Amino acid sequence: MTDQLQRFLFDDFQIRGEIAHANDSFNEIVKNHDFTPEVANVVGELLVATTLLTAMLKFEGKIAVQLQGDGPLKMAVINADQNLQVRGTARVEGETAGLSFSQLVGKGHMMITITPDDGERYQGIVDLNNDSLSSCLENYFQQSEQLPTRVILHAGIAPKAQAAGILIQTLPASSETHEEDFQHVCALAHTVKAEELYDLTPEDLLFRLYHQETVRLFDTQPITYKCSCSKERCLSSLASIAPEEINELIKEHGAIEMHCEYCASDYRFEVNDLQILLGGTDNQQH
Numbered sequence: 040m041t042d043q044l045q046r047f048l049f050d051d052f053q054i055r056g057e058i059a060h061a062n063d064s065f066n067e068i069v070k071n072h073d074f075t076p077e078v079a080n081v082v083g084e085l086l087v088a089t090t091l092l093t094a095m096l097k098f099e100g101k102i103a104v105q106l107q108g109d110g111p112l113k114m115a116v117i118n119a120d121q122n123l124q125v126r127g128t129a130r131v132e133g134e135t136a137g138l139s140f141s142q143l144v145g146k147g148h149m150m151i152t153i154t155p156d157d158g159e160r161y162q163g164i165v166d167l168n169n170d171s172l173s174s175c176l177e178n179y180f181q182q183s184e185q186l187p188t189r190v191i192l193h194a195g196i197a198p199k200a201q202a203a204g205i206l207i208q209t210l211p212a213s214s215e216t217h218e219e220d221f222q223h224v225c226a227l228a229h230t231v232k233a234e235e236l237y238d239l240t241p242e243d244l245l246f247r248l249y250h251q252e253t254v255r256l257f258d259t260q261p262i263t264y265k266c267s268c269s270k271e272r273c274l275s276s277l278a279s280i281a282p283e284e285i286n287e288l289i290k291e292h293g294a295i296e297m298h299c300e301y302c303a304s305d306y307r308f309e310v311n312d313l314q315i316l317l318g319g320t321d322n323q324q325h
């Protein structure tokens with residue numbers, strides 16, 4: 040399956056849904072890190088969760104979904120934008136072999152930060168007191184929008200990087216949503232096996248689950264891996280450091296080196312590259 044997000048709607052119920060496939064993007068993230076299978080699972084699920092969330096919360100701008108806790112997985116984050124361009128990283132301290140989700144993250148929270156191109160930054164926080172990331176996300180929707188939501192996430196790196204998920208949600212302001220319709224749709228969604236979720240196209244998957252219902256499919260949206268780091272961005276972050284301090288660093292190390300923890304790119308700035316930051320005189324070679 041190519042990386043994409045498929046939205047759908049049940050004609051006869053006040054229920055909508057999304058299916059996300061993100062194998063290639065997940066593979067890019069995994070390639071740039073040295074994750075254990077346990078950590079990779081959480082990062083893969085977080086990647087899928089972020090795309091499902093991004094497509095559901097309509098905004099123009101950036102979103103970061105971050106897990107922070109006191110377990111060995113100190114931090115995991117996925118960045119995305121409204122076009123579903125994604126990147127991610129994680130920070131681990133200590134042993135992770137054989138640990139479950141709640142053992143990996145420990146006590147902590149999931150933080151959702153939306154930075155719109157125009158308007159106020161929004162931040163939502165959910166406690167990580169659940170056994171799975173999917174139930175944390177379900178709690179988020181329940182708390183923030185009072186919308187009953189079911190989330191199924193699967194990710195893994197053996198034998199290859201695979202990540203996919205389904206989200207089922209009642210439509211906002213749909214007083215006629217019947218509890219039993221929602222339970223019926225969710226119960227069927229829960230019969231899906233990880234392999235089916237990874238391999239079936241959204242059409243085939245929806246047919247497999249809901250061939251007795253009328254399901255309307257919308258246009259798919261591609262999910263793409265893209266890191267936003269660049270030489271220019273590094274330079275602009277260096278611009279906030281005092282020129283004397285930059286001179287000091289160059290004297291000490293011969294150059295300033297910066298590393299992107301998302302895509303593992305290295306940037307190296309020598310004195311000539313930093314002339315603008317150092318006051319623009321080009322006679323500082325000696």
Ligand SMILES: [Zn+2]
Nearest residue numbers: 266268299302
């Ligand atoms: Zn990068």
